[in-house]
Amino acid sequence: MANQRIAPFRRTAPWAWKFGIGLALVALSLVLAGAFAQTSWAAEEESSGAKVQPMTIIIQPPPAGPFNVRIWVDRPVYYPGENIQIHFSTSRDAYIYILDLDTQGNQRLLLPNQYETDNFFRAGTYTVPRQNYSFAVEGPAGTEYLQIIAASKPIRVLEDLRMYFSATINIPLFGGQLQATLGGPFPLISDPRDLRTRIEDSLRADKSIQWTTAYTSFQVGTPGVVIPPPPPPNQPPVARADADPTRVEVNQNVSFDASRSYDPDGSIVYYGWDFNNDGRIDATGMRANWRYAQAGTYVVRLQVQDNLGFTSVDTVTVQVVAPTPLTQVMIRSNPSGADVYLDGTYMGRTPVRFSTTRAWHELRVKRFTDEWRTQINLEGLDSIDIEIDFD
Known part of the structure; x- marks a missing residue:
């Protein structure tokens, strides 16, 4: 989905193009090769998008809480050439990022973009585009996904994509210049899997960021062919962690239970327990036991995964005190x-x-x-x- 085509080259000195085209193409190839070697994860010219499986961009949200976000479109089916509006709502003030994964697996950043650089929104409901541009649906037929990420602070790895809104390289040519456009209003992501990893690393690195995410999809149809409504998207499982007792003395046994966890439209196939919140799984299974060797307050993290690979997290706090003399x-x-x-x-x-x-x-x-x-x-x-x- 895109609103326009960005010409990869444009001239700033007509006479320089006539006399230096051979040299220009050689120089341009070398410069572009170096540039993309450093920024291949972030953005590339539209015609060279990498092919990935749908939903590669989806990262799992944190446990449900007071910070919620939604994204939706007006219809379940659109046809090539039709304009589309994207609606979203956020329950609190947030920095909003919208990513698109088209029917061919190409991923691009839709918001912020060159036309709407301000992506800070107060709590409420919004529709984009808001400026003098539009989103037009492209082919071929298939399923297209939209994901929204809302965060209390800017997410650096996504903010870095701003530099590609209108990034150009100037090549001197006998007193003139040849310019090559690297990005465009909506940067194309060359490696969505790498971007997903970078987003997750960025969120883990800054514990002060509160964030959540949601996604939606629609069908791109072939004119004259009726497409049935798509099946509802998979719903993630719901994790529920319990501990008994929640206040113990050092070396006293604590029993952990995840039996209240459930999956709305499938089954839970994995339970992982992190008893000291260090990021490592200490035990697996619906039930587990643990003893703490030192006094302190421990946030125990339960992660569950359903049969389609979606995950959810819940926590329970255990207070460990020194033995009573x-x-x-x-x-x-x-x-x-x-x-x-x-x-x-x-x-x-x-x-x-x-x-x-x-x-x-x-x-x-x-x-x-x-x-x-x-x-x-x-x-x-x-x-x-x-x-x-x-x-």
Whole structure:
């Protein structure tokens, strides 16, 4: 989908073209080869677009939250030559990027572009183009995809594409110049897979960026041929992470459960657990167990994947505290065999040894009808030895 053709060459000195065309073509080939060797991932002239599989550009959004974005078009089917408008909405102020993947697998940046360089939008609903230009549908027939990415800050790798809106190379020719256009209003991406990796790396590198993404598609038809509406796009799975307990002591077991996760239109085939949020998967499976060796607050990340390769992430927080210091308590009685109760809990018959927290406790020792009861303060004590004489 594009709105115009950009001529790859234009002359600025007519007489120079006549006398220097041979030299110009040689020089132009060398310059373009060097330029594209450095920028092949970003943009190239329209006629040399790389062929990729549809939806290569799709990257998975973060977990659903208060930051939402939508993108849509007016009809499910368009025909070559028809103009198309793209609608989108964002729930908060954001920098908006729209990428197009046409029916031949060519990918280009539609927004921002040479005509609309300002891609910061307040929360609301918008339609592009907004300026004096248009988007025209091209052939051949097939499915065309649109993806929108909304971010709280500019995404550097996409901002870098701005330099190709009207990038030209000037070649001196006997006092004149020959200009070669490298980009155009809507830069063509030569390697969408590499761009996807760069976008994901850019988002991971700046943790302060809040972002989300959405996509839509439409059919490009052949005139006179009726195309049935396309099937609805695959919906990503929904991850749900649970932990029990969520507050534990060091080396205490925590059970993790992803059984509440689901996929609206398929099945979940993979569960991956990252227990300390370091980016590495520590366990797989719907359920897992883990013990933490150090105190701290841990954000546990669950990633699920459905049968079509779409993923979703959920997190759960576990608070790990240092072990509570305990006091060793030894209770003896004369004669032995007396029942011992601590705070109403039966601890055994004398002589009996147990551990308890360093605090005030009620101690009760009973032998037949005789009973001894007291309040004991164990604060700051490593151990205590108590002996009761019933004679």
